[in-house]
Amino acid sequence: MPIVNIQVTREGTTPEHNSVTAExxxxxxxxxxxxxxxxxxxxxxxxxxxxxxxxxxxWGWGGLPVPEFRKLSSQPKSEPAR
Amino acid sequence: MPIVNIQVTREGTTPEHNSVTAExxxxxxxxxxxxxxxxxxxxxxxxxxxxxxxxxxxWGWGGLPVPEFRKLSSQPKSEPAR
Amino acid sequence: MPIVNIQVTREGTTPEHNSVTAExxxxxxxxxxxxxxxxxxxxxxxxxxxxxxxxxxxWGWGGLPVPEFRKLSSQPKSEPAR
Amino acid sequence: MPIVNIQVTREGTTPEHNSVTAExxxxxxxxxxxxxxxxxxxxxxxxxxxxxxxxxxxWGWGGLPVPEFRKLSSQPKSEPAR
Amino acid sequence: MPIVNIQVTREGTTPEHNSVTAExxxxxxxxxxxxxxxxxxxxxxxxxxxxxxxxxxxWGWGGLPVPEFRKLSSQPKSEPAR
Amino acid sequence: MPIVNIQVTREGTTPEHNSVTAExxxxxxxxxxxxxxxxxxxxxxxxxxxxxxxxxxxWGWGGLPVPEFRKLSSQPKSEPAR
Numbered sequence: 001m002p003i004v005n006i007q008v009t010r011e012g013t014t015p016e017h018n019s020v021t022a023e024x025x026x027x028x029x030x031x032x033x034x035x036x037x038x039x040x041x042x043x044x045x046x047x048x049x050x051x052x053x054x055x056x057x058x059w060g061w062g063g064l065p066v067p068e069f070r071k072l073s074s075q076p077k078s079e080p081a082r
Numbered sequence: 083m084p085i086v087n088i089q090v091t092r093e094g095t096t097p098e099h100n101s102v103t104a105e106x107x108x109x110x111x112x113x114x115x116x117x118x119x120x121x122x123x124x125x126x127x128x129x130x131x132x133x134x135x136x137x138x139x140x141w142g143w144g145g146l147p148v149p150e151f152r153k154l155s156s157q158p159k160s161e162p163a164r
Numbered sequence: 165m166p167i168v169n170i171q172v173t174r175e176g177t178t179p180e181h182n183s184v185t186a187e188x189x190x191x192x193x194x195x196x197x198x199x200x201x202x203x204x205x206x207x208x209x210x211x212x213x214x215x216x217x218x219x220x221x222x223w224g225w226g227g228l229p230v231p232e233f234r235k236l237s238s239q240p241k242s243e244p245a246r
Numbered sequence: 247m248p249i250v251n252i253q254v255t256r257e258g259t260t261p262e263h264n265s266v267t268a269e270x271x272x273x274x275x276x277x278x279x280x281x282x283x284x285x286x287x288x289x290x291x292x293x294x295x296x297x298x299x300x301x302x303x304x305w306g307w308g309g310l311p312v313p314e315f316r317k318l319s320s321q322p323k324s325e326p327a328r
Numbered sequence: 329m330p331i332v333n334i335q336v337t338r339e340g341t342t343p344e345h346n347s348v349t350a351e352x353x354x355x356x357x358x359x360x361x362x363x364x365x366x367x368x369x370x371x372x373x374x375x376x377x378x379x380x381x382x383x384x385x386x387w388g389w390g391g392l393p394v395p396e397f398r399k400l401s402s403q404p405k406s407e408p409a410r
Numbered sequence: 411m412p413i414v415n416i417q418v419t420r421e422g423t424t425p426e427h428n429s430v431t432a433e434x435x436x437x438x439x440x441x442x443x444x445x446x447x448x449x450x451x452x453x454x455x456x457x458x459x460x461x462x463x464x465x466x467x468x469w470g471w472g473g474l475p476v477p478e479f480r481k482l483s484s485q486p487k488s489e490p491a492r
Contacts (some may be wrong), residue, residue, distance in 0.1 A: 001389060003167055003212060003335040004142075004360075007296055013369050020368065022147070024137050027367045029142030032332075035359030037145075041341050048167060048212065049142030052088055052134075053408050057268050060250075060275030060295030062284075065268070079408060083225060084194075085413055086306075088165040095205050104303050104311070106203050111306030113199030114168075119309075121191045122184065125471060129173050130413060130458065132253055143165060155296030168388075171460055179337055186385050186393070193388030201391075213388030221432050224414075224439030224459030229432070229445075247471060249331055252446075253413040259451055266450065273449045278414075281441030285434050287423050289400060294331060294376065307411060332470075350467050350475070357470030365473075377470030378417055 001046045002036050009066060019045035025051055083096060083120050083128045092135035106135055165210045166200050173230060174217035189215055247292045248282050255312060256299035271297055329374045330364050337394060353379055367381035411456045412446050419476060420463035435461055 006028065010019050020028075029049045036042045062069040088110065092101050102110075111131045118124045144151040170192065186194075193213045200206045204206050226233040252274065257273040258267050266274075275295045282288045334356065338347050348356075357377045364370045390397040416438065420429050430438075439459045446452045472479040 001335055001385065001394065003214065005332040005333040006364075007372075008364075008368065009329060024367050025139055025142075026098070026150075028146050028390055029147060029224065030145050031363030031367065032360055033142060033145035035363065036334075036336075037149070039355045039359065040336065040348065042336075044145040045143070046371055047142070048165065050136055050167065051140040051142075052136075054296055054298075057271055058297040058299070059298075059329065060271075060293070061280060061291070063293070064291040065272050065274050065275060066329065068272075079263035083173060083223065083230065084249070084459065085171040085460065087169040088200075090200075090204065090206075091165060101294070102204065105267075107303055108248040108311050108314075109203045110199055111205065111311060112309050113308060114196055115309035117192055117199065118170075118172075119196065119197030119295075121188050122172065124172075125311040127307070130411065132300055132413065133306075135304070136168065148165065168480075189388075190393050190396075193393060194391050197391035198387060199467075200423070202359055208391040209389070211388070211391070214382055215386040216382075217386070220459040220461055221435055222463070224356075224435075224443060225457070227443035227454040229436050229439060229455070232436075239438050247376065247419055247469065247476065249378065249417040250442075251415040254446075254450065254452075255411060272451050274445055277445030277449065278442055281438055282416075282418075285437045285441065286418065286419075288431065294329065296331065305411065312411065316427065353467055353470075354475050354478075357475060358473050361470060361473035372473040373471070375471070375473070378464055379468040379470075380464075381468070 002042055002048070004032050004036075004047065004049045005052065006032070006049065007054055009054045009059055010055050014072070020051070020053060084122070084124055086114050086118075086129065086131045087134065088114070088131065089136055091141055092137050102133070102135060108120045133163070166204070166206055166212070168196050168200075168211065168213045169216065170196070170213065171218055173223055184215070184217060201236050218242045248286070248288055248294070249296065250278050250293065250295045252278070252295065253298045253300055255305055256301050266283075266297070266299060330370055330376070332364075332375065333362050333380065334360070334364070334377065335380045335382055337382050337387055348381060356359070393410045412450070412452055412458070414442050414446075414459045415455065415462065416442070416459065417462045417464055419469055420465050430461070430463060 002005050012018050032049055033044050033047045037044055056066045059066045084143055089102045094100050115126050115129045118129050119126055138148045172184060176182050181188045196213055197208050197211045200211050201208055223230045250285045258264050278295055279290050279293045282293050283290055305312045340346050360377055361372050361375045364375050365372055384394045387394045418430060422428050442459055443454050443457045446457050447454055466476045469476045
């Protein structure tokens with residue numbers, strides 16, 4: 001009876017895609033449902049998985065929208081991070 | 083002060099529609115808010131209802147995206163399900 | 165296949181209770197599931213309802229924890245609210 | 247490590263916009279992340295903020311979709327509200 | 329950067345436990361994080377998993393609290409379910 | 411009308427506390443509500459903030475429950491992280 005909500009940024013894993021593909025979604029659904037079957041013995045039919053894709057502008061990390069945070073994080077630093 | 087989040091698949095209840103209609107949303111909002119008024123005496127003005135429509139590909143059931151799960155479930159079976 | 169998450173404050177509707185009773189929860193579950201059956205034709209067996217009770221201190225309204233907001237709102241005012 | 251989910255209606259704060267602007271989202275992300283840094287000492291890098299914009303039709307208040315609720319609320323009343 | 333929220337009923341997988349064990353939670357966290365690493369190439373350090381255990385009374389299925397739904401579902405039936 | 415859900419680990423900011431204090435919750439509620447007032451002009455009375463405290467065992471980061479992830483992260487490393 002588990003309910004799994006997965007929030008990910010709307011972007012592709014390869015340059016040809018700008019969002020999660022249907023095939024990747026199917027693999028996430030299968031993978032996560034199987035984890036709950038193996039660990040908690042939840043039958044596959046009783047697990048719901050909902051994938052929510054979030055625009056990069058709507059996701060904040062480090063106090064910044066993700067695109068800006070990534071730009072900043074990829075810059076060379078003179079001292080080690082964290 | 084209740085907050086109600088409702089996730090449903092983005093699809094129609096009749097062949098003419100491919101999503102939940104505005105009229106259906108209004109009826110869901112009215113119905114759910116009234117349940118909370120009747121059972122918990124929450125005034126209508128203090129209840130928020132948010133309906134989230136989820137693409138069929140983004141919803142998993144039975145370890146599969148819903149479209150595949152439904153195809154499988156509707157196939158004749160030689161023995162009773164579950 | 166709908167998923168309904170309901171957040172309510174953890175408090176009773178009568179002086180004898182300090183939380184939502186099991187009977188009230190059962191009525192909420194029945195009521196909300198029926199709304200989705202009637203409006204969207206979702207079979208009862210495919211609807212999940214999760215009720216989350218939230219301590220009053222953890223719920224904010226009007227920029228204040230709910231207990232303080234209520235105290236303030238119930239005070240007589242010389243001019244109309246909002 | 248906090249996770250902040252913010253649901254707002256998809257609408258603009260000025261007549262020129264019909265949704266939250268990227269600049270407003272950036273200010274919300276910065277503001278909320280800073281609150282968690284100041285109050286709970288959570289480093290900015292460990293806070294995720296997700297903004298979810300919800301169509302007006304999908305948001306219920308007062309037992310009505312928001313557009314209808316607002317129309318009703320803005321009508322003159324002969325007696326005080328609430 | 330994925331955020332995974334997992335809602336499960338608060339109950340054990342074996343008679344000795346009445347909730348999910350710490351070891352089971354650790355396996356769920358590892359399993360789900362690895363699915364996102366494998367499918368979407370998300371580094372483990374950027375995935376948050378939150379497990380929410382929900383009391384059986386607070387979970388509705390089939391229009392009933394789960395304990396009642398299970399009792400009903402396990403009763404012999406003269407015709408196939410669903 | 412914004413709804414803000416904040417998930418944080420259940421732990422204190424000082425050695426004397428093992429959870430978020432009522433005073434800290436009040437400051438979070440005030441701070442976040444004010445951000446939405448300033449940026450989106452949402453009146454304080456129309457913003458709901460819900461704080462959910464999550465046990466450390468129920469929160470996963472880096473593929474591990476948070477307590478284990480922190481132990482690992484605080485160990486000296488011979489090479490820079492990430």
